[in-house]
Amino acid sequence: xxxxxxxxxxxxxxxxxxxxxxxxxxxxxxxxxxxxxxxxxxxxxxxxxxxxxxxxxxxxxxxxxxxxxxxxxxxxxxxxxxxxx
Numbered sequence: 001x002x003x004x005x006x007x008x009x010x011x012x013x014x015x016x017x018x019x020x021x022x023x024x025x026x027x028x029x030x031x032x033x034x035x036x037x038x039x040x041x042x043x044x045x046x047x048x049x050x051x052x053x054x055x056x057x058x059x060x061x062x063x064x065x066x067x068x069x070x071x072x073x074x075x076x077x078x079x080x081x082x083x084x085x
Contacts, residue, residue: 005053012046033077040070 016039023035044067051059 003053005049009046009049009053012042012049016042016046029081033074033081036077037070037074040066040074044070 019035019039019042023032023039026032026035044063047059047063047066051057051063
């Protein structure tokens, strides 16, 4: 029987695939950045769900660091697109 956590992880992976399509087909750079940020957010959620599924706390720590790096990189890209270097 499939555990509910793995089913949720599978649904999140499908959403990541849809977001990758959005990043590839985005008409503007801002749309691509939003798609990339969506992917990063879903990956953080996926790490936390897998942490619960495997009963490993280390995935939560990795998810926190990944979320911080994702946030900083999104700010950096937004500043670049604004032309504020």
